[in-house]
Amino acid sequence: xxxxxxxxxxxxxxxxxxxxxxxxxxxxxxxxxxxxxxxxxxxxxxxxxxxxxxxxxxxxxxxxxxxxxxxxxxxxxxxxxxxxxxxxxxxxxxxxxxxxxxxxxxxxxxxxxxxxxxxxxxxxxxxxxxxxxxxxxxxxxxxxxxxxxxxxxxxxxxxxxxxxxxxxxxxxxxxxxxxxxxxxxxxxxxxxxxxxxxxxxxxxxxxxxxxxxxxxxxxxxxxxxxxxxxxxxxxxxxxxxxxxxxxxxxxxxxxxxxxxxxxxxxxxxxxxxxxxxxxxxxxxxxxxxxxxxxxxxxxxxxxxxxxxxxxxxxxxxxxxxxxxxxxxxxxxxxxxxxxxxxxxxxxxxxxxxxxxxxxxxxxxxxxxxxxxxxxxxxxxxxxxxxxxxx
Amino acid sequence: xxxxxxxxxxxxxxxxxxxxxxxxxxxxxxxxxxxxxxxxxxxxxxxxxxxxxxxxxxxxxxxxxxxxxxxxxxxxxxxxxxxxxxxxxxxxxxxxxxxxxxxxxxxxxxxxxxxxxxxxxxxxxxxxxxxxxxxxxxxxxxxxxxxxxxxxxxxxxxxxxxxxxxxxxxxxxxxxxxxxxxxxxxxxxxxxxxxxxxxxxxxxxxxxxxxxxxxxxxxxxxxxxxxxxxxxxxxxxxxxxxxxxxxxxxxxxxxxxxxxxxxxxxxxxxxxxxxxxxxxxxxxxxxxxxxxxxxxxxxxxxxxxxxxxxxxxxxxxxxxxxxxxxxxxxxxxxxxxxxxxxxxxxxxxxxxxxxxxxxxxxxxxxxxxxxxxxxxxxxxxxxx
Numbered sequence: 001x002x003x004x005x006x007x008x009x010x011x012x013x014x015x016x017x018x019x020x021x022x023x024x025x026x027x028x029x030x031x032x033x034x035x036x037x038x039x040x041x042x043x044x045x046x047x048x049x050x051x052x053x054x055x056x057x058x059x060x061x062x063x064x065x066x067x068x069x070x071x072x073x074x075x076x077x078x079x080x081x082x083x084x085x086x087x088x089x090x091x092x093x094x095x096x097x098x099x100x101x102x103x104x105x106x107x108x109x110x111x112x113x114x115x116x117x118x119x120x121x122x123x124x125x126x127x128x129x130x131x132x133x134x135x136x137x138x139x140x141x142x143x144x145x146x147x148x149x150x151x152x153x154x155x156x157x158x159x160x161x162x163x164x165x166x167x168x169x170x171x172x173x174x175x176x177x178x179x180x181x182x183x184x185x186x187x188x189x190x191x192x193x194x195x196x197x198x199x200x201x202x203x204x205x206x207x208x209x210x211x212x213x214x215x216x217x218x219x220x221x222x223x224x225x226x227x228x229x230x231x232x233x234x235x236x237x238x239x240x241x242x243x244x245x246x247x248x249x250x251x252x253x254x255x256x257x258x259x260x261x262x263x264x265x266x267x268x269x270x271x272x273x274x275x276x277x278x279x280x281x282x283x284x285x286x287x288x289x290x291x292x293x294x295x296x297x298x299x300x301x302x303x304x305x306x307x308x309x310x311x312x313x314x315x316x317x318x319x320x321x322x323x324x325x326x327x328x329x330x331x332x333x334x335x336x337x338x339x340x341x342x343x344x345x346x347x348x349x350x351x352x353x354x355x356x357x358x359x360x361x362x363x364x365x366x367x368x369x370x371x372x373x374x375x376x377x378x379x380x381x382x383x384x385x386x387x388x389x390x
Numbered sequence: 391x392x393x394x395x396x397x398x399x400x401x402x403x404x405x406x407x408x409x410x411x412x413x414x415x416x417x418x419x420x421x422x423x424x425x426x427x428x429x430x431x432x433x434x435x436x437x438x439x440x441x442x443x444x445x446x447x448x449x450x451x452x453x454x455x456x457x458x459x460x461x462x463x464x465x466x467x468x469x470x471x472x473x474x475x476x477x478x479x480x481x482x483x484x485x486x487x488x489x490x491x492x493x494x495x496x497x498x499x500x501x502x503x504x505x506x507x508x509x510x511x512x513x514x515x516x517x518x519x520x521x522x523x524x525x526x527x528x529x530x531x532x533x534x535x536x537x538x539x540x541x542x543x544x545x546x547x548x549x550x551x552x553x554x555x556x557x558x559x560x561x562x563x564x565x566x567x568x569x570x571x572x573x574x575x576x577x578x579x580x581x582x583x584x585x586x587x588x589x590x591x592x593x594x595x596x597x598x599x600x601x602x603x604x605x606x607x608x609x610x611x612x613x614x615x616x617x618x619x620x621x622x623x624x625x626x627x628x629x630x631x632x633x634x635x636x637x638x639x640x641x642x643x644x645x646x647x648x649x650x651x652x653x654x655x656x657x658x659x660x661x662x663x664x665x666x667x668x669x670x671x672x673x674x675x676x677x678x679x680x681x682x683x684x685x686x687x688x689x690x691x692x693x694x695x696x697x698x699x700x701x702x703x704x705x706x707x708x709x710x711x712x713x714x715x716x717x718x719x720x721x722x723x724x725x726x727x728x729x730x731x732x733x734x735x736x737x738x739x740x741x742x743x744x745x746x747x748x749x750x751x752x753x754x755x756x757x758x759x760x761x762x763x764x765x766x767x768x769x770x771x772x773x774x
Contacts, residue, residue, distance in 0.1 A: 036687035043694060051698075054717025057518040057708050078561075103568060104739055106731060109709075122560060129562045136567040137738050138709045139575040140434045140522075146565045147525035154532045157561040161539070165557065176500040176542050177535040178455070179507045180528050185481055187514035195517055200698075207694055215686035222685075300412065303685035304598040308416035310693060311590060315424065318697070320431055324707055326519055328438045328466070328487070334431040348484050351515045358482040 018234050022242030023249075026216060030250065043204045044254040048262045052197030058190065059144040061088040063108045065099045068092060072119030078130070078156050082112065086148045100133065109135045110145050122160065186355045193267040194355065199323040201258055202350060205251055206343055209286040210314055211306075212247040214293035218306045221297070236386050244290040244378075251286050252279065272357030281349050281367060288342045288374030291381050298384035317341045345370040395617050399625025403599060407629050417595060421587035421637045425644050428583050434575040434707070436522040440468040441488040442480055449497035455508075455534055459490065464526050477511060487513045488523055503542055569738040580649045581737040582706045584641045585667070585730050588634060589700045592668055593675030594692045595630045600679035601688040613770045623764055627672050634668040645737070654740030663732040663746070666753035670725040671696075673760030680767040705730040725756040 031037065064087040068075050082089065090108055093099040099111040113131040121128040132149050136142030162175060187194055217240070220226040229239055256279075263269045271278075296309040318324070320334055321343040327335070338344050345366040352358045352366075360367070408414055441459065445452050460467045468486050471477055477489040491509040499506045510527050512520045536558055543554040603609040612622055642660070645651045653660075675692055682688050701707065703717060704726035710718060721727045728749040735741035743750075 033682075033684055033687050035682045036684070036690060039687070039691050039694070047698070050717060050720060051702055054714045054720070055702055055708055056714065058521045100568075104735075104741065105745055106735070106739075125556070125560070127556050127560060127562065129564050132563055132565045133568050134565060135569060137569050137578050137734050138705070139578045140436075140518075141709055142567060143435070144522060144525065146567070147522070147529065150563055150565065151525065151528055151532075153561060153563040154529075157559050158532070158535070160560050161558050164560070165543075175505065176503045176538040177505045178500075178531045178538070179505055180524075180531045181507045181509045182512060182524055182527070183509065184512045184514035184520050187517060187520075190514055190517035190520055192517045195515060203698065204694075207697070208690070211690045211693065212686075215689050219684075219686055302410070302413075302602075303689050304410065304413050304595075304602070305416070307594050307598060307689045307693060308413060308420065310689075311420055311594070312416065312423070314693075315590065315697065316427055316431075319428060319701070324701065325432060325434050326436050326439075326516065328440060329433045329435050330431060331433065334433075352482065352484070355515050356482050362479070362483045 015238070019238050019242055019245070022234060022238055023245045026243055026246035027249070029216070030212070030246065040208065040250070040254055041257075043208070044201070044258040045261055047204070048197050048200045048258045049266060051200040052193040052262065052267055055196045056192050057140075058192060059141060059148060060085050062086060062110055062141070062145045062148075063088055063090045065090055065093050065102060065108045065111045067094075067096045067099055067111065067113045069116040070114050070118035074119040074122050075114045078114065078153070079112070081152045081156055082149070086145075103133065103135050106135070106137075109141075110149065112149070125164075186351075191267075194269045197263055197267050197269065198350060198354060201255060201263075202323055202343065202347065203318055204258075205255060205282065205286065206289055206318060207314060208251055208254070209247065209289035210293040210296075210310055212250070212293075213243040213290045214297040214306050214310065215303060216243050216247070217294055217297035218300060218303055222302050237382060240294055240378075240382055240385060243294070244287060247290060248283060248286045252283060255279075255282060269354065271354055273353035273359060277359065278350065278353045281346070281353070281370075284367070284371055284374060285342060285346045288370055288377060291374055291378030292342075295377055295381035295384060298381055298388060317343050322347050340373070342370050342373050345373075392618070392621065395621045396625045396628070399617060399622055400628035403626055404629040407595075407599070407633075417591065417633050418637065418640075420591055421641055422644055424587050425580065425583050425641055426648070428586075429576060429580045429645075429649055432575075432579055434579070436519050436526075437464050438466045439464060439488060439519070439523060440466045440486045441490060442468045442471050442477060442486045444471050444474065444477065444489065444491045446494040447492050447496035451497035451500060452492045455492065455496075456490065458530050458534065462526070462530070481511065481513055484513070487519065488527075490527075500538060503546070576649060577651050577738060578734070580645045580651050581733045582704070582730050584638065584645065584664075584733055585704060585726055586700055586706055587641060588638065588664070588667060588729075589671050589704070589726050590693075590696045591637070592630055592634045592671040593678070593696050594689070595633065596627065596672040596675030597679040597688045597692045598685060599626055599630065600676065601682060601685045604679075604683060605685050619765060619768050619770060623676065623761070623768060627676070630672050630675075631668060634672070635665065638664040638668065651737050653737050655736030656742050659741075659743050659746055659750070660733065660736045663729055663736075663750055663753060666750065666757050667725060667729040669757035670729075670753060670760060673757060673764060676764045677760060677767065680764060699724050700726050703727065705734075725753055728752045728756075 061084065064082055066079055066089070068079065079089070087110065096111065096113055099108070102108040103111060111133040113133070115128065115130065118128055130153060132146065134142045134146050165175070184190055220229065264271070292313065296313065297306055300306045300309055320330065320338050321341045348366045349363050352363050443456055445456060459465045480486045481489065489511040491511070493506060493508070496506055508531065512523055514520045539558040540551065540554045543549050543557060544551055603612065646653050674695065678692050678695065679688055682691065699720065703713065703721040703724060710721045710727055713721060732746050732749045735746060
C-alpha cells in the first residue's frame with residue numbers, strides 16, 4: 001500500500017470519527033431532555049394505540065330516530081332492518097319536530113319518517129315513499145348514512161317486489177338481477193385499526209423528523225454555539241449530517257418500538273412485505289424530511305420561527321398527502337402541489353410493503369422520486385448553511 | 391395583585407413579539423392561509439376513484455352496464471384489462487383502487503331472467519374508501535337491476551312501463567340533507583378550520599414566549615422582580631390573546647365572505663366561544679411551557695399536542711360520536727371538541743345560546759382549570 005493511500009484512508013477515518021463524535025453529542029444532548037424523550041415514547045406507543053383503536057371513520061352506530069306514523073307490521077319490519085353496526089336505534093319520536101330538534105342539538109344523526117298508511121299502501125300496491133333527514137354538518141359521514149339507508153330501503157323494496165311476484169305466479173320465478181360480490185383486498189375485513197395505526201406512525205415520523213433536527217440546529221444558532229463548531233475542524237456537512245443521523249437513529253428506534261409493541265401484538269397488522277425494505281425506505285424518508293427541516297432552520301433565526309415554518313409546511317403535508325383523505329378526489333392544484341410532498345410517496349410505499357406485500361419491482365418509482373426530493377432538499381439546506389456561516 | 395404591572399409585562403412581551411418580523415408575519419398569515427388551502431383543498435368526498443374493468447362478456451349489455459361507472463363522477467376509468475393477473479399488479483401499484491369483473495354470458499343470463507353476480511375487487515388499505523365504494527357499486531347495481539326488472543316485467547307480463555316500475559319498486563326513499571343541502575364538504579370543513587387554526591397556532595405562540603425566557607435565563611429577572619405570579623402569567627398572555635382574537639375575526643370574515651358558508655347563529659355566542667377557546671388554547675401552551683426546560687421540547691410537544699388530537703379527536707374529520715369509548719374520553723378531555731360544536735352549530739345549524747350553553751360552560755371550565763394548573767405549576771423559586 002503506498003503512502004498516499006494510507007493518508008487518504010486516514011482522512012476518511014478522521015472524517016468518520018468526527019461525524020461519529022458529533023452524532024454522539026447530538027444523542028447525548030437529546031438524552032438529557034427528559035420531558036421530550038418521555039413525549040417521544042408516548043407518541044410512538046400509547047398514542048399509536050389510541051388512534052388505532054379509537055378512530056373509526058366508517059359509519060358506525062349512527063344514532064337513528066324514527067317517526068313511525070303507521071305502527072304497522074310493515075313499518076316495524078323496515079325499522080328492524082336499520083341495525084348495528086351502521087345504525088343504532090335511539091328511539092321513537094311522536095312528532096317529527098321533536099326529532100328535528102334533536103338533530104339540531106347534535107344528539108341524533110338520522111331521522112327516518114314513515115308515513116301513515118304505509119302498510120295499507122303496500123298492500124294496496126300503491127307506491128309509497130319514506131322520508132329520511134340526515135345531518136350533513138359532517139359531509140362524508142352524512143353521505144355514508146344516506147347511502148346505507150338507501151341500500152336498506154332498496155333491499156326492503158326489492159324483497160317486497162320479489163315476494164309479490166313470486167306469490168302472484170305461484171312458483172319460484174326467475175328474475176333478472178345484478179348481484180354484487182365484493183372482495184376487499186389487502187385488508188379483507190376492512191379492519192380500520194390497521195390503517196389508522198399505520199397512519200399515525202407516519203404522522204409521528206414526519207413531525208419528529210422535521211422538528212428534531214431543525215430545532216437542534218436553530219438552538220445552536222440561537223445560543224451562538226454554531227460559531228464554535230465552525231471554528232472547530234468539523235465541516236458544515238458534518239454538522240448537518242450528524243444531526244440528521246442522530247435523529248434518524250432515534251426515529252427508527254421509535255418506529256421499531258411501535259411496531260413491536262403496538263402494531264403486531266395489539267392490532268395484528270400483517271407485515272406482508274420485507275421489513276428490511278420498510279426500514280430502508282423509512283430511513284430515506286427521515287433523511288428527506290430532515291433535509292427539509294434543516295433547510296427551514298437555515299432560513300430562520302429562532303425556535304419560534306422554526307415552529308411557524310413547521311406549521312406552514314407540515315400541516316398541509318399531513319392533511320393533503322392522502323393519509324387523512326382520499327387523494328384522488330383532491331382538486332388538481334392540490335395534487336400537483338403534493339407531488340412535492342415526500343409523504344405522498346412514502347404513504348404508497350408503506351402501505352405497499354406492510355399491507356399489500358409488494359416489493360421494489362412496483363415501488364421503485366416512488367422510492368426514486370423520494371430519494372430525488374431528499375437529495376435536493378438536503379443539498380439546498382447545506383448550500384444555505386454554508387453561505388450563512390462559512 | 392398590582393394591575394399596573396400587568397401592562398408592563400404585556401408591553402415587554404408585545405415588543406419582543408413585534409420585533410420578530412418573520413414570526414409576527416406568520417402569526418397573522420398562517421391561519422387565513424390554512425383556511426384558504428384546506429378550505430379549497432381538503433376534500434373528503436370519495437370521488438374520481440380510478441378503476442379498471444375486465445369484461446368477459448363483451449356484449450352490448452355489459453358495455454351499457456359499465457358505462458354507468460364510466461359516466462359517474464365518483465369513478466375515473468383507467469382502462470380495460472385482459473386477465474385477472476393484470477388487476478393484481480394495478481391494485482398493488484395503487485394505479486387503481488377498484489376493478490370490476492363482468493362474467494361471461496352476462497347478457498344471455500339476464501335476458502333469460504336469471505341473476506348474475508358481478509365481482510368487484512376493492513383496495514382495502516383505506517377502509518373508509520372501500521366501504522364508500524361498496525356503497526356506490528351497490529347503488530349502481532340496484533338501479534341497473536330495477537331497470538332490468540321493469541323491462542323484464544313489461545316484456546313477460548305485457549305491463550305498461552309505469553305499472554311495471556311500480557311493481558319493481560314498491561317503496562322508495564327520499565332523503566333530505568339538513569344544514570348542508572348540497573352536502574359540500576367545504577361547508578363542514580371551513581367552520582371547523584377556524585377551530586383548527588386557533589388550536590394549532592396559539593399554544594405555540596404562548597409556550598415559546600415563556601420557555602424562551604427560561605432558556606435565555608431572562609426569567610431570573612422575573613423571579614427577582616416584584617411582579618407576582620398571577621401578574622406575570624396574565625401579562626404574558628395578553629399579546630397572544632390579542633393576536634388570536636384578531637385572527638378569529640379575520641377567519642370568520644373569510645368563511646362568510648370568501649367561502650360563502652352561511653352564518654345562521656348568533657355572532658355574540660360565536661365570539662364568546664372563540665375567546666374562551668383562545669384562553670384554553672393559550673392555557674395549554676402555558677402549561678407545556680412550565681413543564682419543559684428547552685424551547686426544543688416546548689416546540690415539539692406543543693406542535694404535536696396541538697396538531698394530533700385536533701386532527702383526530704375534535705370532530706374535524708371524524709364525528710366524536712363514532713369514536714370508541716376510550717377515544718371519546720380523550721376527546722372530551724380536550725377543549726377543541728366543544729368549540730367545534732359551537733362553531734359548526736353557529737354556522738350551519740343556527741344554534742343560539744340556549745342550545746350551546748353547555749359547550750360554553752365546558753370551555754369556560756377548561757379555561758379556568760388550565761389557568762389554575764398553570765398558577766400551581768409556576769414557581770418563582772425553582773429547584774435547580
